[in-house]
Every structure is written in structure tokens, then in C-alpha cells.
Amino acid sequence: MKWIDKTDEFETRAWKDKYLVKCEVLDDKIEVNLYSCTDINNYEIYVNYGVMYGIVYVHKDNAETLRDEIKDVIYKDYMENGYSKDMPSGDFINNFGEKYNICIPSDIFFDEEEFMKKMIEFTDKFNL
Numbered sequence: 607m608k609w610i611d612k613t614d615e616f617e618t619r620a621w622k623d624k625y626l627v628k629c630e631v632l633d634d635k636i637e638v639n640l641y642s643c644t645d646i647n648n649y650e651i652y653v654n655y656g657v658m659y660g661i662v663y664v665h666k667d668n669a670e671t672l673r674d675e676i677k678d679v680i681y682k683d684y685m686e687n688g689y690s691k692d693m694p695s696g697d698f699i700n701n702f703g704e705k706y707n708i709c710i711p712s713d714i715f716f717d718e719e720e721f722m723k724k725m726i727e728f729t730d731k732f733n734l
Contacts, residue, residue, distance in 0.1 A: 607633055607685070609677060624650065628673070635689060636680060640673050642666070653708060655680050656693035660708040676706065 609630040613619075619626040623644040631637050637654040649669035651662040653676060664672050683698050694702075702708060 609638075609681070630677065632677075632681060632684065633689070636684060638673060638677050638680065640669055651676060653680070655684075656689075656691075658694055658699045658702065658708070660710040662706045662708050672706075 609632050611628065611630050613626065613629045616626060616629065624641040625643075627640040627642050627649075629637065629639045635656070637652070639652040641650040641652065643649060647666055649664050649666050651664060651669065651673050653659060653662065662672065662676065679702065680694075683694055687693060687695070
């Protein structure tokens with residue numbers, strides 16, 4: 607089993623102030639993506655591993671190395687423990703979170719800026 611690069615499958619790779627640099631998946635269940643940002647010194651590594659997901663913020667100079675390290679850590683855990691609906695374990699999540707400072711920004715769930723834009727477009731239709 608190996609990581610598969612799915613980057614070129616995305617028609618649109620820009621989102622807000624971010625640009626998808628690389629998207630790799632493992633077993634069509636696990637995802638590790640690298641995003642560059644308009645603040646050119648900061649990159650984001652998006653991790654989706656079962657019940658664990660979030661963003662690891664990193665300086666651009668360390669982004670590729672850290673992404674590869676994260677992929678290796680996740681791969682090892684996945685190969686040792688297999689897949690289950692509640693993977694990875696709580697211990698893995700706690701250790702990973704402490705080591706990599708994984709964050710869950712609010713815009714993962716709710717994009718307030720996009721919502722307000724759509725609301726304005728919707729209400730404009732009624733203001734003839």
C-alpha cells in the first residue's frame with residue numbers, strides 16, 4: 607500500500623488565500639494535503655485520518671519535510687492497527703496533536719465569508 611498523488615484531479619486548486627500544492631491519499635481513507643498561502647512564509651498541512659482531522663501550520667522552508675514526516679507517522683500507525691470506524695486511537699491523536707500542534711480552524715466547518723456573500727446575493731434578488 608502506498609500514498610497516491612491526487613493533486614491533478616482537482617479542477618480548482620485555489621481557495622480563499624490558499625493554493626493546493628499537493629494532495630495525497632492512502633487507501634482512499636486517509637488524506638494529507640499541502641497548501642501554500644498568500645502569506646508566502648506560511649504553509650498548511652491538512653490532515654484527515656479517520657476521526658482526526660485538522661491543520662498543521664508550518665513555515666514554507668519546512669513544509670515538504672514535515673508533510674513527509676506526518677505521512678510516515680500516519681502510515682506506520684495505519685499499517686500497525688488497520689482500519690476501523692473510530693481510528694486512530696485516542697493515544698495516537700493526543701500524541702500527534704501534542705507533537706504537531708494540529709488545529710481545527712473554524713472555516714473547516716463554516717465559511718462565514720462565503721455564507722454572507724451568498725446571503726447578499728440571495729437577498730439582492732428580492733430588492734428589485
